[in-house]
Every structure is written in C-alpha cells, then in structure tokens.
Amino acid sequence: MRFGESILLSQQENQSVPDLIPETALPEGFRSGFVILWGRPNVGKSTLLNALVGEKTAIVSPKPQTTRNRIVGVVERPNAQIILVDTPGVHQPRHQLGEYLVAEAKRSLNDADIVLFVADATQPPTDEDRLAVQILFQVFPKAPPDAFAVLNKKDQIPSETLRQREKEFGSLGPFQRVLTISALYGDGLDELVATIIDSLPEGPPYYPLGTVTDQxxxxxxxxxxxxxxxxxxxxxxxxxxxxxxxxxxxxxxxxxxxxxxxxxxxxxxxxxxxxxxxxxxxxxxxxxxxxxxxxxxxxxxxxxxxxxxxxxxxxxxxxxxxxxxxxxxxxx
Ligand SMILES: Nc1nc2c(ncn2[C@@H]2O[C@H](COP(=O)(O)OP(=O)(O)OP(=O)(O)O)[C@@H](O)[C@H]2O)c(=O)[nH]1
Ligand SMILES: [Mg+2]
CATH class of the missing domain: 3.30.300.20 (K homology (KH) domain)
Incomplete structure (x- = not known):
C-alpha cells in the first residue's frame, strides 16, 4: 500500500486493492447495503463494528462519546457485502461538539438500508436510549428502513434479566426483531450477520472486495x-x-x-x-x-x-x- 494515495485500505498487507468484480461474476442473489449502528454513547457500537469487521477500525473506550465521526467498516461474506456505519452516540448536547456528534449520527441515517439500535442490556432503557429511538423513528416517519434492536453486553447479566430487557427495549419502538449479543466475546454475532443479510437488498458491492474501511x-x-x-x-x-x-x-x-x-x-x-x-x-x-x-x-x-x-x-x-x-x- 502506498501512503498518502489510497484511502481504501485492503485487509491484506502489500496487496493492491482489487478492482470491483464485474456484476456478471457475482453469485446470484448477491446482497449489499448500509447498516447503521445507532444508539446512545457507551453501549458498544464501535466494539460491535470491530468484532464484525475483524479489524480494529473504530477506537473504543469505557468513556461515553468516544466516537466523533461516521466510521465505515466493511464485512464480506460470499453472498453479501455489509457496509457497517458506526456513529457517535446520541445524547442531549451541551456544547457545539455535542451538537456536531448528534448531527453527524443523524446524517448517517440518510444512507440506511438497515438500522441496528444498539443498547446496553445491563441496564433498563435510559432517557438517552428513548431519545435515540425517538430520533430514529422521527427521521423515518413514513418508510423506515428495517430496524433491529440489538441488546449488547449479555455476558454481564443472567438470562432471566436478559429476557426482561428484551421486553423493555423491544417495546421502545417498532423493531422487526430483538437480538441479544456480546460484541466483546463474539456471542450471537453469526445470527446477527445472518439476520442482516436476509434483510439486505440485492445488488452489487459498493466497495472493492477486500476493503476494510474508507477512513x-x-x-x-x-x-x-x-x-x-x-x-x-x-x-x-x-x-x-x-x-x-x-x-x-x-x-x-x-x-x-x-x-x-x-x-x-x-x-x-x-x-x-x-x-x-x-x-x-x-x-x-x-x-x-x-x-x-x-x-x-x-x-x-x-x-x-x-x-x-x-x-x-x-x-x-x-x-x-x-x-x-x-x-x-x-x-x-
Ligand atoms: N462486558 C462487555 N463490555 C462491552 C461489550 N461491548 C462493549 N463493551 C465495553 O463498553 C465500553 C464502550 O464500548 P464502545 O464500543 O466504545 O461504545 P460506543 O457505543 O461505541 O460508545 P460511543 O462511541 O461513546 O458512542 C467499552 O469499555 C467496551 O469494552 C460487551 O459485549 N460486553
Ligand atoms: Mg463508539
């Protein structure tokens, strides 16, 4: 890879970024689309992005408002290209940087084929969770994209509590499904990817195969x-x-x-x-x-x-x- 030239990073070092495969060579029914990771700060959106991409694309920390920009990570499967978009956590802004963060997150929704509302299952829904859901369905009053609630950090709580959380978060909005995962330990991610691919529209890849991020x-x-x-x-x-x-x-x-x-x-x-x-x-x-x-x-x-x-x-x-x-x- 030459520095300062390419903004597309290939997963394999020293390998040039391959050209887009011709549409005729794509497996029949190939799917692709944009999946927005949406939710309040600190719930594990960036951890989920990294776990699915398999590379540390977005930085992660225990402090809220870690992510400040829309960050793209690409996940490839033989039959699909999933463009994950990590966003800054939605919150009530207290200064111009906060306003920027929420505006940046909202802007990402314009691209959405699917939205994953990511939440922290260790706590009942907070006001910020409600705000995130409210903004999400305000932005799409007529034709919302497929929206799934993804309850993260299931490694931290017993299964009865998790079932309770599924009800509490599931009732916040018209989600197609509620899934439970641990982004940190990779639990539930295969089912999540399968659910995403099932909902993606058919179409050719948006990025050259092998792309990890466009940052x-x-x-x-x-x-x-x-x-x-x-x-x-x-x-x-x-x-x-x-x-x-x-x-x-x-x-x-x-x-x-x-x-x-x-x-x-x-x-x-x-x-x-x-x-x-x-x-x-x-x-x-x-x-x-x-x-x-x-x-x-x-x-x-x-x-x-x-x-x-x-x-x-x-x-x-x-x-x-x-x-x-x-x-x-x-x-x-
Ligand atoms: N136990 C546990 N901790 C997790 C899990 N996923 C994320 N975390 C932790 O939660 C904290 C926040 O993770 P981030 O991925 O930075 O959260 P975020 O939603 O991107 O936060 P913002 O960028 O501030 O919006 C970090 O300390 C992570 O290690 C999980 O599945 N289990
Ligand atoms: Mg983040």
Whole structure:
C-alpha cells in the first residue's frame, strides 16, 4: 500500500486493492447495503463494528462519546457485502461538539438500508436510549428502513434479566426483531450477520472486495492517538482533546514518520498530557505508535506535540479547523 494515495485500505498487507468484480461474476442473489449502528454513547457500537469487521477500525473506550465521526467498516461474506456505519452516540448536547456528534449520527441515517439500535442490556432503557429511538423513528416517519434492536453486553447479566430487557427495549419502538449479543466475546454475532443479510437488498458491492474501511490514513492515525489519550487520562481531559496529523511520510527505509498535534482546551490539561518530565506524553506516544504499527504492519516513528486551543468545543471555527464541521441545516 502506498501512503498518502489510497484511502481504501485492503485487509491484506502489500496487496493492491482489487478492482470491483464485474456484476456478471457475482453469485446470484448477491446482497449489499448500509447498516447503521445507532444508539446512545457507551453501549458498544464501535466494539460491535470491530468484532464484525475483524479489524480494529473504530477506537473504543469505557468513556461515553468516544466516537466523533461516521466510521465505515466493511464485512464480506460470499453472498453479501455489509457496509457497517458506526456513529457517535446520541445524547442531549451541551456544547457545539455535542451538537456536531448528534448531527453527524443523524446524517448517517440518510444512507440506511438497515438500522441496528444498539443498547446496553445491563441496564433498563435510559432517557438517552428513548431519545435515540425517538430520533430514529422521527427521521423515518413514513418508510423506515428495517430496524433491529440489538441488546449488547449479555455476558454481564443472567438470562432471566436478559429476557426482561428484551421486553423493555423491544417495546421502545417498532423493531422487526430483538437480538441479544456480546460484541466483546463474539456471542450471537453469526445470527446477527445472518439476520442482516436476509434483510439486505440485492445488488452489487459498493466497495472493492477486500476493503476494510474508507477512513483516510491520517484520520486512522489521529484516532489511535486520541484513543491512547482516552486510555491514560480522566475527567474532562478526554473530552477536551482533539488530534490532527500534521505530516505523514514514508522514509526510504519504509519507516512511517508521523507528526501529530494533540489539542486541549486549557494550559492545565496540557500540563497533564505532558506529565512530569514528559512521562505521560511518552506513554501516550508508545501506545499510539504500537497501534499504528499493528494497523499498517510496519515500523513507525511518531512525534507528538501538545497545543492549547482555548474552549475549542464551543467555537464553531475551531471545531471546523479540527475536522468537526457541522453541515448547514443539520442542527434542528
Ligand atoms: N462486558 C462487555 N463490555 C462491552 C461489550 N461491548 C462493549 N463493551 C465495553 O463498553 C465500553 C464502550 O464500548 P464502545 O464500543 O466504545 O461504545 P460506543 O457505543 O461505541 O460508545 P460511543 O462511541 O461513546 O458512542 C467499552 O469499555 C467496551 O469494552 C460487551 O459485549 N460486553
Ligand atoms: Mg463508539
């Protein structure tokens, strides 16, 4: 794979992305379509995306509002191509970044052939679950796509509780079916994939076979840095962080040389991220570098800088510069 050129990442390293197979060569009845992962923050949407794609495409953390962008992951079966779309968790926004997250999630619904309303089975429905369901069926008052409720984290609760949850979540909206899974342990995923394929429309693949994601390389790298920050920091710091990759070069010795800047909102947060003698930034850099090396299958040299962008989450200009641009008309 040449860096800086292709935005389609092939699952097999060192293999060029194959051309779209001609329609005549497709098995009869081939199905394809867009499946939107929808739900409140922290229920396991990104974990589910990664489990189904078989690659860590989206970053995951125990903190709510981890995902900030629409993220595509592609699942292939002999008879189908499933385009999974991970979305930021739906919640009641408290600042412009929050508004962006919900607008970004809603925008993804436009593509939907199927919506998976993902919920956390360890708790009864919350107000945010109700909000997510309400928005979903508001967006499609007339002809909703197929919608399934997918209750995640079943590994955490006894089966009687799970049956109770199936009733509670199933009654929130007109879902075709309620399925129960554990994205973390891979439980119930075969049945989920079979259910998705049954509901997909017939048609040729949207992406070249072998595609894992359509996220640009710089975005994938910035997300690995953000994930490392989420991993090592607490309280407001994770939510105040944005990451931009400033440069990405392949050296003659095939080393991938990356410079990235971590933006925070306050000087005090900058001090936390750098840590005593730069120890914290070093730990963040090591974790991110190892993840990027794993993804690209080659050695990486990662340089990180930390800068303050005062209150960027409340400033639409700063949000846009950091890659969170709110499309006009999507904020009602
Ligand atoms: N026990 C258990 N934990 C899970 C499961 N799926 C996800 N988790 C955990 O739940 C937390 C949130 O997972 P994410 O995948 O980041 O959740 P999300 O819905 O994408 O969250 P946002 O991006 O904030 O909307 C992480 O700590 C996961 O490890 C599961 O099946 N079982
Ligand atoms: Mg997520």
């Amino acid at each position: 640009p390389e710089k975005f994938l790298i910035a997300e690995r840095v953000r994930e490392a920050v989420l991993h090592y920091t607490r309280d407001e710091v994770p939510h105040s962080v944005a990451v931009l990759v400033d440069s990405l070069e392949e050296t003659r010795s095939h080393l991938l040389s990356i410079r990235a800047t971590i933006f925070v909102e306050k000087e005090s947060q900058k001090a936390i991220l750098i840590g005593q003698g730069g120890q914290m930034l070093k730990k963040i850099g090591t974790m991110a570098r190892e993840e990027v090396e794993r993804w690209f299958g080659r050695k990486v040299f990662l340089q990180l800088w930390v800068k303050v962008a005062h209150n960027w989450r409340k400033d639409s200009g700063a949000l846009a510069r950091l890659g969170y641009r709110i499309p006009k008309g999507d904020l009602q």
